[in-house]
Amino acid sequence: MKSKWVIMGMTLVVVVALLAIACAAPAPPSPPPTPTPSPPKPKPEEQPITWGAEACWTGIAAEKCNPMERGEECCIEYINKEKGGILGHPIKVKALDSGYDSARMVTLIKRWIDEGQPLFCTHSSKMMEAAMGIANRVGMPGIVNFASVRCIHPPKHIYTHGPDYGDQTLGFLRWFKENIWKEARPPRVAMHGLNNPTGYGPKLALELMADEIGVEFVAWEEHRADTVSEMESLTRIKAKNPDILWIPSTPAPTSVIIKNAHALGMWPGIVIGGHYAAMTKTTIDLTGADLAEGIYGAMPIVDWYDPAAAKVREYCKKYWPAYWENADFLAHWKHCLVVAECFRVALENVGWEALFTGPKEERWKAMEYEGIRKVKGYDPEGLCGPIDYATNPRDHRGSKYIKIVQAKGGVFKAVSDWIECPFIDYAKLAPELFK
Amino acid sequence: MLPCGVHNYTYAKDMAILRTKTHWALFLLLLALAGTLPLYCSGTWLAVAILIGITTIAAVGLNILTGYCGQLSIGHAGFIAVGAYTSAVLTATYNFPFLLGLLCAGLMAGFIGFIFGFPSLRVKGFYLAIATIAAQFIILWVIGHWDKVTGGQLGLTVPFASIAGFQIRDDFHMYYLVMFVAALAIFFSMNLARTRVGRAFVAIRDNDLAAEVMGINLWFYKLLAFFIGCFWAGVAGSLGAHWMGSVSPEGYSFMESILYVGLIIIGGLGTTIGPIFGAIFIRLLDQLTGIYLSPALTAAFPNLPSGFTTGIGPMLFGIIIILFLVLEPRGLAHRWTLFKFSYRLWPFSY
Numbered sequence: 001m002k003s004k005w006v007i008m009g010m011t012l013v014v015v016v017a018l019l020a021i022a023c024a025a026p027a028p029p030s031p032p033p034t035p036t037p038s039p040p041k042p043k044p045e046e047q048p049i050t051w052g053a054e055a056c057w058t059g060i061a062a063e064k065c066n067p068m069e070r071g072e073e074c075c076i077e078y079i080n081k082e083k084g085g086i087l088g089h090p091i092k093v094k095a096l097d098s099g100y101d102s103a104r105m106v107t108l109i110k111r112w113i114d115e116g117q118p119l120f121c122t123h124s125s126k127m128m129e130a131a132m133g134i135a136n137r138v139g140m141p142g143i144v145n146f147a148s149v150r151c152i153h154p155p156k157h158i159y160t161h162g163p164d165y166g167d168q169t170l171g172f173l174r175w176f177k178e179n180i181w182k183e184a185r186p187p188r189v190a191m192h193g194l195n196n197p198t199g200y201g202p203k204l205a206l207e208l209m210a211d212e213i214g215v216e217f218v219a220w221e222e223h224r225a226d227t228v229s230e231m232e233s234l235t236r237i238k239a240k241n242p243d244i245l246w247i248p249s250t251p252a253p254t255s256v257i258i259k260n261a262h263a264l265g266m267w268p269g270i271v272i273g274g275h276y277a278a279m280t281k282t283t284i285d286l287t288g289a290d291l292a293e294g295i296y297g298a299m300p301i302v303d304w305y306d307p308a309a310a311k312v313r314e315y316c317k318k319y320w321p322a323y324w325e326n327a328d329f330l331a332h333w334k335h336c337l338v339v340a341e342c343f344r345v346a347l348e349n350v351g352w353e354a355l356f357t358g359p360k361e362e363r364w365k366a367m368e369y370e371g372i373r374k375v376k377g378y379d380p381e382g383l384c385g386p387i388d389y390a391t392n393p394r395d396h397r398g399s400k401y402i403k404i405v406q407a408k409g410g411v412f413k414a415v416s417d418w419i420e421c422p423f424i425d426y427a428k429l430a431p432e433l434f435k
Numbered sequence: 436m437l438p439c440g441v442h443n444y445t446y447a448k449d450m451a452i453l454r455t456k457t458h459w460a461l462f463l464l465l466l467a468l469a470g471t472l473p474l475y476c477s478g479t480w481l482a483v484a485i486l487i488g489i490t491t492i493a494a495v496g497l498n499i500l501t502g503y504c505g506q507l508s509i510g511h512a513g514f515i516a517v518g519a520y521t522s523a524v525l526t527a528t529y530n531f532p533f534l535l536g537l538l539c540a541g542l543m544a545g546f547i548g549f550i551f552g553f554p555s556l557r558v559k560g561f562y563l564a565i566a567t568i569a570a571q572f573i574i575l576w577v578i579g580h581w582d583k584v585t586g587g588q589l590g591l592t593v594p595f596a597s598i599a600g601f602q603i604r605d606d607f608h609m610y611y612l613v614m615f616v617a618a619l620a621i622f623f624s625m626n627l628a629r630t631r632v633g634r635a636f637v638a639i640r641d642n643d644l645a646a647e648v649m650g651i652n653l654w655f656y657k658l659l660a661f662f663i664g665c666f667w668a669g670v671a672g673s674l675g676a677h678w679m680g681s682v683s684p685e686g687y688s689f690m691e692s693i694l695y696v697g698l699i700i701i702g703g704l705g706t707t708i709g710p711i712f713g714a715i716f717i718r719l720l721d722q723l724t725g726i727y728l729s730p731a732l733t734a735a736f737p738n739l740p741s742g743f744t745t746g747i748g749p750m751l752f753g754i755i756i757i758l759f760l761v762l763e764p765r766g767l768a769h770r771w772t773l774f775k776f777s778y779r780l781w782p783f784s785y
Contacts, residue, residue, distance in 0.1 A: 053770035102686040133680020150589045200588035
């Protein structure tokens with residue numbers, strides 16, 4: 001019984017197959033091929049510009065990084081709406097949260113390598129230090145906003161767009177010696193730095209370049225970010241009788257040190273100054289306008305109320321009024337302009353396809369050597385000194401200029417024009433540290 | 436509890452880790468999956484897998500110290516840093532071979548752990564935890580100020596790991612190295628628990644006075660626990676340093692130490708499989724909340740500030756940890772054990 005159904009089924013299959021073969025008509029002769037039109041070239045609007053963007057939305061650095069990322073978002077909108085994108089290509093970037101965590105940052109850089117992003121950007125030196133080992137190994141270029149010494153020394157594939165804290169320190173000291181210092185002997189410089197690269201970068205810079213600049217490095221003390229008193233350490237500094245007290249730190253501990261220096265009778269008297277991270281409006285507010293009167297700062301970027309920052313103020317007022325007068329908002333706006341310029345140069349030289357299609361290694365080389373390294377004399381709308389990566393391939397700083405500012409009437413006012421900071425070739429001066 | 440019908444007639448069978456054919460089949464399947472993961476996994480998830488492997492090695496060490504021996508340590512990141520810097524300095528500055536650097540990293544971290552384990556002879560519980568916190572800060576202070584050797588606050592660049600002339604330049608090969616070391620660590624931990632030393636650790640954890648009365652040398656076994664636990668932390672630090680290509684003191688913060696304690700609690704204290712579950716859970720949760728959930732919430736609720744939706748990720752992370760502590764304090768390992776019991780009894784309920 002069972003075999004009967006099997007035989008019938010097989011027979012049916014064979015019959016159907018034979019019928020199908022029999023009914024298959026011979027194929028008609030194929031017509032000559034007609035020339036097909038080549039696909040239309042995609043419009044620039046259909047070829048967006050992207051890059052791997054890191055943000056610290058959460059974590060201990062969120063308070064500093066959130067306004068930075070808002071500044072970048074506003075700048076991207078400004079470029080897309082008012083400038084028509086980068087040579088017509090819209091920017092479509094969404095920053096991923098690193099949480100200020102090195103382990104998560106490593107997974108982010110791996111993600112961007114996987115995606116073949118032509119470039120990646122970070123806010124802070126810590127996040128760049130977590131990613132740069134991997135990025136340098138594969139040859140992926142990166143741009144960091146606030147760079148520590150190790151990010152760009154020895155120079156590999158990481159760039160920044162302003163002098164680092166060590167450069168700012170030397171730039172100020174050279175300006176001070178040439179314009180303010182009247183005595184024959186070299187000025188004695190003491191430093192009270194934060195216990196991380198923000199403080200140790202300037203320390204190393206001064207140790208290496210003090211003789212060349214013509215100053216005497218007499219004392220170094222360090223402090224924690226949450227310090228509430230530095231009377232003891234300042235007493236040790238006072239014993240060395242310095243002429244200048246340089247505070248490479250952040251606003252809160254800087255204000256503590258200024259107050260303690262005042263309590264010890266050191267200030268007013270000696271010169272007190274700090275780099276960009278230390279000397280902000282917040283420092284003046286925390287210290288008090290009267291006590292902060294006369295302290296110096298080294299600024300790689302213009303003041304919030306500078307005419308060049310009009311667009312920044314416009315977008316900040318419109319979208320993020322809570323970040324009014326926030327220097328970090330301004331700093332990352334400038335960062336976005338610099339990154340956009342690198343892409344513009346790369347697009348002009350090699351085109352969109354070379355940056356976003358093809359092997360990843362070729363994309364990175366195109367971005368770095370036909371984009372970043374060919375940026376020369378770029379003025380980011382007056383927000384900082386001219387950006388130049390082309391003249392000296394070992395100098396990955398972009399802009400090498402700072403303005404010296406001084407606290408007057410509760411605000412920092414510029415007392416100099418753009419002055420150039422010396423280039424410190426750490427890899428040659430301290431090869432044991434920078435391999 | 437053995438499956439129904441399975442009996443042990445010899446001591447070897449009783450002590451065997453893989454006792455039935457099902458065990459062997461599942462083990463081989465796991466080996467096959469883990470061994471072929473780099474072939475079908477994207478670079479991002481391969482990096483996450485490597486991170487899970489390195490975390491597992493460190494967590495195994497902490498589990499031996501805290502889970503088996505009951506010595507609470509909240510300075511584990513400091514010992515990881517010791518291993519990382521030892522390996523970095525030996526390979527980068529003194530051109531040691533990588534494997535020798537790896538071994539030295541473990542030994543140095545173990546030795547430092549041995550030194551900081553001395554307070555455990557006098558204090559325990561909360562007070563010992565404070566002593567280990569001090570270890571974390573002391574270690575990082577030394578690393579940050581010993582400029583000539585460690586590069587100080589500026590950190591060091593670390594060369595590629597290299598074995599017998601073969602440089603491990605990509606994640607494909609790094610994955611196998613990390614997984615091999617992780618397997619060694621897990622196998623070591625599993626067997627340690629079954630030896631005289633492991634039983635001494637457990638006795639000290641349960642009641643150190645009774646253990647001493649029974650004749651267990653507290654001094655010896657506590658310091659041994661610190662040495663072994665920190666040895667594996669050093670090994671994990673070395674692998675992490677060579678994978679990332681650079682080290683700096685900021686990468687070994689106090690929050691990392693807290694994370695490791697939370698990790699072994701979620702995984703299951705005092706179990707072999709607990710560190711594995713904890714490492715997988717924590718690292719995957721971190722990825723899911725930070726990389727997928729937060730951007731998805733931002734896209735779903737565009738009118739809300741993205742900082743708000745991004746903050747939901749860490750909030751969820753904290754809530755999950757609290758729920759675990761309240762509802763399943765014995766961790767994921769206990770859940771796994773319950774699952775295995777119910778599977779073996781199925782379809783019966785008891």
